Amino acid sequence: MATLKDVAKAAGLSVGTVSRVLNNRGYISDETRQSVYAAMERLNYQPNEVARSLSKQKSNTIGLIMPSIEHPYFAKLISCLERAAYEQEYKVLLFCAYGIDDQEKKFVEACRSNRVAGLIICSDTVRTQTFNNLGFPLVSYERYLDSSDACVLCDNHEGGRMAAQELIAKGCRRIGCLSGTSRVGLPADTRKEGFLEACRQQEIETVELDFPPERTVDSGYYPDILEFLKRNEGIDGLFCGSDVIAAEAIQAAVELGISVPDRMKIIGYDDTLLSELTMPKITTIHQPVKEMAEMCIDLIDKKNNGDFVPARTIFHVSLVSRGTA
């Protein structure tokens, strides 16, 4: 089998230059890169990342354990994490646990046995003790996790306040708050708290709809929202815990002949691609997912370098005005 030396010789370059091309380090001209690739192809050279990982007892792979891939929010998050990882020369091992405790546990073990450089987890159910003695940095995303090295989240409370203030400023006087119920306490739960607090301070009436835990993006929220709007007449504003819920709220409003935003204003949460594809487009709370994803990767890097990492890093959110409010 061809070695690195053979490739260097065939390309007429030093071993150091070939190594820089392979590891994508430092400046390499396109011409040099192409001649290395050509030599590799001629010789059928196969660098062995596996051997390197074994000798270093650490791979350049980061594990992601997510509750969903298809949900527009997680699709965006995974996209941003893959990109941030790529820019820091990491690869991404993707696991979807669907909020099932047993699968999360298996995936954590898989990360361990694959000697990942770090793990980013967005878990709904996992128990704290799963995460002792992992041997690599653990970053929890929008989750409180005692055993994580660092937690990255957005200021959910601020997002809730912002949504309330916008709806009130636009004239809403009886506002519905639609949100999921988590089996464990999630940072996202404080969206509702911030929202209710802001409404209380301005003496605005609120009506709450908490979806049962079994409701997901797959089952849909539509029948609950329809029933809620029928039961509570005169609602002129809705704060929705996600853009998906907001999209289904638009559907329910149209079904009931309630014009959006004229008779009822709607604000979503997340600022996903979906918020631009409904009619009207969804006014929503923007989470800086790109920056949050980059922070996750940075924190793993820092922790592996022995640097100090903060327990929680919280990002500001912002309001994106579109068509529903």
Add this chain to the structure above:
Amino acid sequence: MATLKDVAKAAGLSVGTVSRVLNNRGYISDETRQSVYAAMERLNYQPNEVARSLSKQKSNTIGLIMPSIEHPYFAKLISCLERAAYEQEYKVLLFCAYGIDDQEKKFVEACRSNRVAGLIICSDTVRTQTFNNLGFPLVSYERYLDSSDACVLCDNHEGGRMAAQELIAKGCRRIGCLSGTSRVGLPADTRKEGFLEACRQQEIETVELDFPPERTVDSGYYPDILEFLKRNEGIDGLFCGSDVIAAEAIQAAVELGISVPDRMKIIGYDDTLLSELTMPKITTIHQPVKEMAEMCIDLIDKKNNGDFVPARTIFHVSLVSRGTA
């Protein structure tokens, strides 16, 4: 460091049983599984997948190279591939190349140096020669690729015909066809061919809008669609190359005061989550993505076992009637 034997001893089980738990093979009672996990935790046992991969010169990882993660179609596809891989005891290494040739090349090299068990690629630009002598099975998804071992795709031509027949049956007499233009020939291009053929056979007038190659889900298709509908009055039906395009077509129709489906019917393609979140919901052509994803994993398995694999595996599509047609 604790060994497999230590774990077996601590759990009071045979090494074979512990190995079956770790490899998730055969029937294991919950009780046995828990006692193995407990022993592993007590001893801080870390199985080494990396060493196993090195000795076998093959990992149990499958590489995915996709052009997008956030696009609803690819979010669904990646979700199905992760699940199909998990069920066959593979892990998934996810790369997003955004259709950039140089990145695809790098990712193929990364898969090679990580000794993946196989690679599933959905590439827009990659050149054939990149894929010689990979040393692992290559499955192309919805792409023609001379050097791939197998290609998995849906019957795009059939999908186009189906959409035309449905629109004509619903009374459309002047139908617009909105589709992207690929820089390379894609199987998806035959959607349009099937559509135009069926319209021609029934002597139905068609008007085409081909989006320029730089239009993506990020830039959006809305201004082009708006302009197209203004320029071509009396269009009473639209066949859209994806659900994303269909969602933007709904937006453009509402903007122009054209009621959907009364005055204009719209049929999308893909049957993604998005098609259920617009108002009206999108009537669309369903691709059996779950089954196609399972086939990709099966083909890699078969090829690795030395079994014969067909060059192309083509899946039937079906019409899903929702609100737009």
